[in-house]
Amino acid sequence: NIGATLADKINEMLSSGQLTFYEKLKAEIPLELIQVLRVNGIGPKHTMQFYKELGLRSVAEVEAAAREGKLRTLSGIGEKSEKKILEAIQAFANRSDRVRIDVAMNAAESIISALLALPGALHGDITGSLRRGRSTIGDIDLLIASETAEPIMDAFVTRSDVARVLLQGPTKSSVELNNGLQCDLRVLDPQRYGTALVYFTGSQAHNIRLRELAQARGLTLNENAFTPLKGGAEILCESEEQVYTTLGLPLIPPELREDRGEIEAAQSGDLPTLITQADIHGDFHMHTVWSDGHLSVRQMAELARARGLSHIVITDHSVSLGIANGLSIERLHQQRDEIRAVDAEMRPALRVLQGTEMEIKTDGTLDFPNEVLAELDVVVASLHSGLRQPREQVTARLLSAIRNPHVDIIGHPRGQLIPDREGADLDMDAVFSAAAQTGTVLEINANPYRLDLDDAHAHRAVQMGVRLAIDTDAHAAGDFDLLRYGILTARRGWVRAADVINTLPADEFMRWLQSR
Helix, strand or coil, X not given: CCCHHHHHHHHHHHHHCCCHHHHHHHHHCCCHHHHHHCCCCCCHHHHHHHHHHHCCCCHHHHHHXXXXXXXXXXXXXCHHHHHHHHHHHHHHHHCCCCEEHHHHHHHHHHHHHXXXXXXXXXXXXXXXXXXXXXXXXXXXXXXXXCCCHHHHHHHHHCCCCEEEXXXXXXXXXXXXXXXXXXXXXXXXXXXXXXXXXXXXXXXXXXXXXXXXXXXXXXXXXXXXXXXXXXXXXXXXCCXXXXXXXXXXXXXXXXXXXXXXXXXXXXXXXXXXXXXXXXXCCEECCECCCCCXXXXXXXXXXXXXXXXXXXXXXXXXXXXXXXXXXXXXXXHHXXXXXXXXXXXXXXXXXXXXXXXXXXXXXXXXXXXXXXXXXXXXXXXXXXXXXXXXXXXXXHHHHHHXXXXXXXXXXXXXXXXXXXXXXXXXXXXXXXXXXXXXXXXXXXXXXXXXXXXXXXXXXXXXXXXXXXXXXXECCECCHHHHHHHHHHHHHHHHCCCEHHXXXXXXXXXXXXXXXXXX
């Protein structure tokens, strides 16, 4: 797909290190406008309108103009729109410098795997909020047990992905990576590894509770050891299990360590057995070349089979999502022949079912009539547009879809995109109540751009009797690997295997569909 024009540009960049076309664009369009585009709800059209008609080049200038009532003087922007833009700018300002979990995880795993291959490195872990599975990460924390720290530290600070060294010491070093993330490495005696792993995994609130429990037992607890309050030898812990046993507790999974009731659950023996990736048998949300995916139905099926899945649902977009090449009813019927052929070929190892990711339109209606939805094996309904509608309106749209007898799953319910787009302002308890009444499943979308439902909503949904699905929303081969982030999110939400329909074997899943 390299034509003459693109080839010329590549050659120019390789030979001169510059690109005339890019320099021309920079002269026409100030780079600051790119930042304006990052504000939720301000698209290219309005960004250029602000620049051409009012000369606004930055987020700060747009905010000032909105506060002075100047935006409402432009075509297509009234007082209400101006207010929404101000609210969006405020939300933009509140965003942190945290990065998505996948960005941090890829960097962390690359570094720690290389360090653990060094002589003297006994074992190690990724710690901090990354180990706890938070959706966004501030920095990377690594821990390695070794009796010879110096060569490990030297290898860490001289890596090719290190932009600069912030601190280098005998047991701790900090660097800034080429991607801007700070990464801290601690190397310590293996006898003290357990207390350090608990401490640096956190969270701070969880650690405070552990220190309180230690004090009640006549001990102090820090990252190095337990120490008796009345004097005596330190109590060293090589493992996390030893730390929690010393406190009279079972091991608490890292994802639960947020002081959200996990201490009390551990004390009463009520810690849930959390879902694991090994529990997953099916994936009910994925896209092919029929809409905006990159692989054919057969290729997606072969990848799913290679990963040990027993059943998948092909859910290409419906017609209203034109930007994603959504399917018309005619194309939906044409696709069915291909899916049925692949399904027949793959049985019994893999079932391949036809579904759709059905657009919930801004007026609350669905793309396809009920008679067409009834023909499909699975219907996933999703919000992609109108996310900034008032709470009552956008909630009513989702409730209408939940109450449609042909809708099986609600995909990424709030429509959030991490870190750039806040989810819709939904009445989530109303959504959970309706889903519990109708038996409609709510999705945890495993794509790290979404992770929607988030952990808190997943926990609340299960409490209210809602079943969940954890889907990859795969568009390409590598997207199947994103399942791990959906599992982490579910575990943070105290979700068990029984709460998730992807854990059903293929025959049980088919019976579940028939019972709806």
